[in-house]
Amino acid sequence: MHSKWRRDKNKGNIKMAVDRLMFSNSSNLGLVQKAYEELEELIVTLDIAPGSILSEQALSKELEIGRTPIREALIKLSHEGLVSIIPRKGVIITDIDVNQHFRMLEFRREVERLVVRLACERATPEEREELLSLANALDEAGESADPNSFIKLDQQMDKLIYSAARNEFAKKSLQSMSGLTRRFWFRYHKSFVDVQATAKMHSNIAKAVANSDAESATKALDDLLDYIGEMTHESVASGGRY
Numbered sequence: 001m002h003s004k005w006r007r008d009k010n011k012g013n014i015k016m017a018v019d020r021l022m023f024s025n026s027s028n029l030g031l032v033q034k035a036y037e038e039l040e041e042l043i044v045t046l047d048i049a050p051g052s053i054l055s056e057q058a059l060s061k062e063l064e065i066g067r068t069p070i071r072e073a074l075i076k077l078s079h080e081g082l083v084s085i086i087p088r089k090g091v092i093i094t095d096i097d098v099n100q101h102f103r104m105l106e107f108r109r110e111v112e113r114l115v116v117r118l119a120c121e122r123a124t125p126e127e128r129e130e131l132l133s134l135a136n137a138l139d140e141a142g143e144s145a146d147p148n149s150f151i152k153l154d155q156q157m158d159k160l161i162y163s164a165a166r167n168e169f170a171k172k173s174l175q176s177m178s179g180l181t182r183r184f185w186f187r188y189h190k191s192f193v194d195v196q197a198t199a200k201m202h203s204n205i206a207k208a209v210a211n212s213d214a215e216s217a218t219k220a221l222d223d224l225l226d227y228i229g230e231m232t233h234e235s236v237a238s239g240g241r242y
Contacts (some may be wrong), residue, residue: 001092007072018111019106023050023135028068028069030078031065031066031069032039032069033067033071033073034065034069034154035059035069035070036072036073036077038063038065038104039059039070039073039074039077039104040082040179043083043179044081044179044182044183044186046183046185046187047188048093050093050094050095051092051093051095051209052058052092053090053091053092054093055090055091056070056090056091056177057076062086066197067073074091076236077179079129080178080179080180081094081100081177082178082179084179088152096184096187096188098232098235101184101195101232104181105225105228105229105232108174108177108179108225109221109225110171110180110185111173111174112221112225113175113221113222114167114170115161115162115165115171115224116161116165116166116205116208116209116221117214117217118165118166118218119161119164119209120209120212120214120217121207121212121214122165122166122214123164123209123212124208126158127160128210128211130160130211131157131160131164131206131207132206132207132210134153134157134160134205134206135203135204135206135210136155137153138150138153138154138199138200138202138206139199141153141195142187142196142197142198142199145195145196146195147195150198153199154159154202155182157202157206158178159175161205161206162175185236188232188234188235195235197227198227200219201224201227202219202224204220205217205220205221205224210218221230
Protein backbone atom coordinates (compact mmCIF):
# COMPACT_ATOMS: atom_id res chain seq x y z
CA MET A 1 0.00 0.00 0.00
CA HIS A 2 2.82 2.37 0.90
CA SER A 3 4.61 1.62 -2.38
CA LYS A 4 1.41 2.30 -4.33
CA TRP A 5 0.98 5.59 -2.46
CA ARG A 6 4.56 6.52 -3.33
CA ARG A 7 3.99 5.66 -6.99
CA ASP A 8 0.82 7.74 -7.06
CA LYS A 9 2.60 10.58 -5.28
CA ASN A 10 5.49 10.39 -7.75
CA LYS A 11 3.05 10.48 -10.65
CA GLY A 12 1.41 13.52 -9.11
CA ASN A 13 4.77 15.25 -8.65
CA ILE A 14 5.78 14.48 -12.24
CA LYS A 15 2.48 15.82 -13.55
CA MET A 16 2.89 19.04 -11.55
CA ALA A 17 6.46 19.42 -12.81
CA VAL A 18 5.34 18.89 -16.42
CA ASP A 19 2.48 21.38 -15.96
CA ARG A 20 4.90 23.97 -14.53
CA LEU A 21 7.34 23.37 -17.39
CA MET A 22 4.60 23.74 -20.00
CA PHE A 23 3.36 26.94 -18.36
CA SER A 24 6.92 28.28 -18.18
CA ASN A 25 7.58 27.43 -21.84
CA SER A 26 4.28 28.98 -22.89
CA SER A 27 5.03 32.17 -20.96
CA ASN A 28 8.55 32.34 -22.42
CA LEU A 29 7.28 31.80 -25.97
CA GLY A 30 4.80 34.62 -25.43
CA LEU A 31 7.60 36.95 -24.32
CA VAL A 32 9.82 35.90 -27.24
CA GLN A 33 7.00 36.67 -29.69
CA LYS A 34 6.33 40.01 -27.97
CA ALA A 35 10.02 40.91 -28.12
CA TYR A 36 10.24 39.81 -31.75
CA GLU A 37 7.18 41.82 -32.84
CA GLU A 38 8.28 44.98 -31.03
CA LEU A 39 11.86 44.81 -32.31
CA GLU A 40 10.79 43.95 -35.85
CA GLU A 41 8.42 46.92 -35.91
CA LEU A 42 11.13 49.30 -34.65
CA ILE A 43 13.62 48.05 -37.25
CA VAL A 44 11.20 47.87 -40.19
CA THR A 45 9.80 51.36 -39.62
CA LEU A 46 13.37 52.71 -39.24
CA ASP A 47 12.84 53.86 -35.66
CA ILE A 48 16.06 51.90 -35.15
CA ALA A 49 18.23 52.96 -38.08
CA PRO A 50 20.31 50.61 -40.23
CA GLY A 51 23.87 50.43 -38.94
CA SER A 52 22.85 50.97 -35.31
CA ILE A 53 24.78 48.92 -32.76
CA LEU A 54 22.71 47.65 -29.85
CA SER A 55 23.10 45.38 -26.85
CA GLU A 56 20.79 42.79 -25.35
CA GLN A 57 20.97 44.64 -22.06
CA ALA A 58 19.91 47.98 -23.56
CA LEU A 59 17.06 46.38 -25.52
CA SER A 60 15.91 44.46 -22.46
CA LYS A 61 15.77 47.69 -20.47
CA GLU A 62 14.06 49.65 -23.24
CA LEU A 63 11.37 47.04 -23.95
CA GLU A 64 11.08 45.90 -20.32
CA ILE A 65 11.49 42.26 -21.37
CA GLY A 66 14.04 39.79 -20.00
CA ARG A 67 17.31 39.19 -21.81
CA THR A 68 16.56 35.57 -22.71
CA PRO A 69 13.43 36.41 -24.78
CA ILE A 70 15.33 39.34 -26.31
CA ARG A 71 18.19 37.02 -27.30
CA GLU A 72 15.83 34.50 -28.90
CA ALA A 73 13.98 37.26 -30.75
CA LEU A 74 17.29 38.61 -32.08
CA ILE A 75 18.27 35.15 -33.32
CA LYS A 76 15.02 34.99 -35.29
CA LEU A 77 15.60 38.49 -36.68
CA SER A 78 19.13 37.50 -37.70
CA HIS A 79 17.71 34.56 -39.67
CA GLU A 80 15.46 37.07 -41.46
CA GLY A 81 18.41 39.32 -42.35
CA LEU A 82 17.40 42.33 -40.24
CA VAL A 83 20.23 42.08 -37.70
CA SER A 84 23.73 40.64 -37.46
CA ILE A 85 24.81 39.23 -34.10
CA ILE A 86 28.50 39.81 -33.35
CA PRO A 87 29.67 37.71 -30.37
CA ARG A 88 30.96 39.82 -27.46
CA LYS A 89 30.27 43.03 -29.40
CA GLY A 90 26.51 43.31 -29.75
CA VAL A 91 23.90 43.46 -32.45
CA ILE A 92 24.14 45.47 -35.67
CA ILE A 93 21.07 46.46 -37.65
CA THR A 94 21.81 45.45 -41.25
CA ASP A 95 22.07 47.95 -44.08
CA ILE A 96 19.35 48.33 -46.68
CA ASP A 97 20.79 46.87 -49.87
CA VAL A 98 19.10 47.57 -53.20
CA ASN A 99 20.90 44.71 -54.98
CA GLN A 100 19.59 42.33 -52.34
CA HIS A 101 16.11 43.73 -52.91
CA PHE A 102 16.33 42.92 -56.63
CA ARG A 103 17.31 39.34 -55.79
CA MET A 104 14.33 39.07 -53.45
CA LEU A 105 12.03 40.32 -56.21
CA GLU A 106 13.35 37.57 -58.52
CA PHE A 107 12.61 34.95 -55.89
CA ARG A 108 9.26 36.43 -54.90
CA ARG A 109 7.97 36.48 -58.46
CA GLU A 110 8.36 32.74 -58.92
CA VAL A 111 7.20 31.66 -55.47
CA GLU A 112 4.29 34.12 -55.25
CA ARG A 113 3.03 32.99 -58.65
CA LEU A 114 2.81 29.49 -57.22
CA VAL A 115 1.18 30.76 -54.03
CA VAL A 116 -1.59 32.75 -55.74
CA ARG A 117 -2.38 29.79 -58.02
CA LEU A 118 -2.61 27.45 -55.03
CA ALA A 119 -4.68 29.95 -53.07
CA CYS A 120 -7.11 30.19 -56.00
CA GLU A 121 -7.60 26.42 -55.74
CA ARG A 122 -7.47 25.91 -51.98
CA ALA A 123 -8.92 28.96 -50.24
CA THR A 124 -11.97 28.26 -48.10
CA PRO A 125 -15.25 30.18 -48.56
CA GLU A 126 -14.44 32.11 -45.38
CA GLU A 127 -10.98 33.06 -46.68
CA ARG A 128 -12.46 34.19 -50.01
CA GLU A 129 -14.96 36.37 -48.18
CA GLU A 130 -12.18 37.88 -46.06
CA LEU A 131 -10.12 38.56 -49.19
CA LEU A 132 -13.01 40.48 -50.73
CA SER A 133 -13.33 42.54 -47.54
CA LEU A 134 -9.59 43.27 -47.64
CA ALA A 135 -9.86 44.25 -51.30
CA ASN A 136 -12.53 46.82 -50.44
CA ALA A 137 -10.44 48.14 -47.54
CA LEU A 138 -7.40 48.42 -49.83
CA ASP A 139 -9.44 50.42 -52.33
CA GLU A 140 -10.50 52.78 -49.55
CA ALA A 141 -6.91 53.15 -48.29
CA GLY A 142 -5.82 53.92 -51.84
CA GLU A 143 -8.51 56.54 -52.35
CA SER A 144 -7.51 58.28 -49.12
CA ALA A 145 -3.79 57.86 -49.98
CA ASP A 146 -3.16 56.53 -46.47
CA PRO A 147 0.22 54.73 -46.57
CA ASN A 148 0.06 53.46 -42.99
CA SER A 149 -3.36 51.83 -43.45
CA PHE A 150 -2.19 50.43 -46.77
CA ILE A 151 0.91 48.73 -45.36
CA LYS A 152 -1.11 47.07 -42.58
CA LEU A 153 -3.74 45.83 -45.04
CA ASP A 154 -0.98 44.59 -47.34
CA GLN A 155 0.43 42.51 -44.47
CA GLN A 156 -2.99 41.06 -43.70
CA MET A 157 -3.58 40.18 -47.34
CA ASP A 158 -0.20 38.51 -47.71
CA LYS A 159 -0.68 36.41 -44.57
CA LEU A 160 -4.15 35.34 -45.68
CA ILE A 161 -3.07 34.33 -49.18
CA TYR A 162 0.01 32.49 -47.87
CA SER A 163 -2.22 30.53 -45.49
CA ALA A 164 -4.86 29.88 -48.15
CA ALA A 165 -2.20 28.31 -50.41
CA ARG A 166 -1.79 25.49 -47.87
CA ASN A 167 1.94 25.12 -48.57
CA GLU A 168 4.03 25.63 -45.45
CA PHE A 169 7.35 25.75 -47.34
CA ALA A 170 6.31 28.61 -49.61
CA LYS A 171 4.67 30.38 -46.68
CA LYS A 172 7.79 30.15 -44.52
CA SER A 173 10.05 31.36 -47.34
CA LEU A 174 7.93 34.41 -48.10
CA GLN A 175 7.29 35.32 -44.47
CA SER A 176 11.04 35.25 -43.77
CA MET A 177 11.49 38.10 -46.28
CA SER A 178 8.56 40.18 -45.08
CA GLY A 179 10.61 42.37 -42.74
CA LEU A 180 13.26 43.21 -45.35
CA THR A 181 10.59 43.97 -47.94
CA ARG A 182 8.60 46.23 -45.64
CA ARG A 183 11.71 48.05 -44.41
CA PHE A 184 12.71 48.79 -47.98
CA TRP A 185 9.22 50.19 -48.55
CA PHE A 186 9.51 52.51 -45.55
CA ARG A 187 12.93 53.73 -46.69
CA TYR A 188 12.32 54.20 -50.41
CA HIS A 189 8.90 53.32 -51.75
CA LYS A 190 7.13 55.62 -49.30
CA SER A 191 8.78 58.49 -51.18
CA PHE A 192 8.23 57.16 -54.69
CA VAL A 193 5.13 54.97 -54.67
CA ASP A 194 1.68 56.06 -55.77
CA VAL A 195 -0.32 54.64 -52.85
CA GLN A 196 -3.59 54.61 -54.79
CA ALA A 197 -2.10 52.69 -57.71
CA THR A 198 -0.27 50.23 -55.46
CA ALA A 199 -3.34 49.61 -53.29
CA LYS A 200 -5.37 48.95 -56.45
CA MET A 201 -2.85 46.36 -57.65
CA HIS A 202 -3.05 44.56 -54.30
CA SER A 203 -6.84 44.76 -54.40
CA ASN A 204 -6.84 43.18 -57.87
CA ILE A 205 -4.82 40.22 -56.56
CA ALA A 206 -7.16 39.73 -53.60
CA LYS A 207 -10.28 39.85 -55.79
CA ALA A 208 -8.84 37.43 -58.35
CA VAL A 209 -7.88 34.89 -55.67
CA ALA A 210 -11.29 35.27 -54.02
CA ASN A 211 -12.91 34.49 -57.38
CA SER A 212 -10.61 31.51 -58.12
CA ASP A 213 -9.27 33.30 -61.21
CA ALA A 214 -5.67 32.08 -61.32
CA GLU A 215 -4.87 33.77 -64.65
CA SER A 216 -6.02 37.19 -63.44
CA ALA A 217 -4.32 36.70 -60.07
CA THR A 218 -0.99 35.89 -61.74
CA LYS A 219 -1.33 38.86 -64.12
CA ALA A 220 -2.15 41.21 -61.21
CA LEU A 221 0.85 39.87 -59.28
CA ASP A 222 3.18 40.42 -62.25
CA ASP A 223 1.86 43.98 -62.64
CA LEU A 224 2.57 44.66 -58.98
CA LEU A 225 6.09 43.20 -59.02
CA ASP A 226 6.91 45.04 -62.26
CA TYR A 227 5.82 48.27 -60.58
CA ILE A 228 7.87 47.52 -57.45
CA GLY A 229 10.87 46.84 -59.72
CA GLU A 230 10.45 50.24 -61.36
CA MET A 231 10.28 51.91 -57.95
CA THR A 232 13.41 50.04 -56.89
CA HIS A 233 15.26 51.38 -59.94
CA GLU A 234 14.22 54.89 -58.92
CA SER A 235 15.57 54.25 -55.44
CA VAL A 236 18.94 53.26 -56.92
CA ALA A 237 19.22 56.77 -58.33
CA SER A 238 18.69 58.15 -54.83
CA GLY A 239 21.65 56.33 -53.33
CA GLY A 240 21.11 52.58 -53.21
CA ARG A 241 22.15 51.93 -49.63
CA TYR A 242 20.84 53.47 -46.44
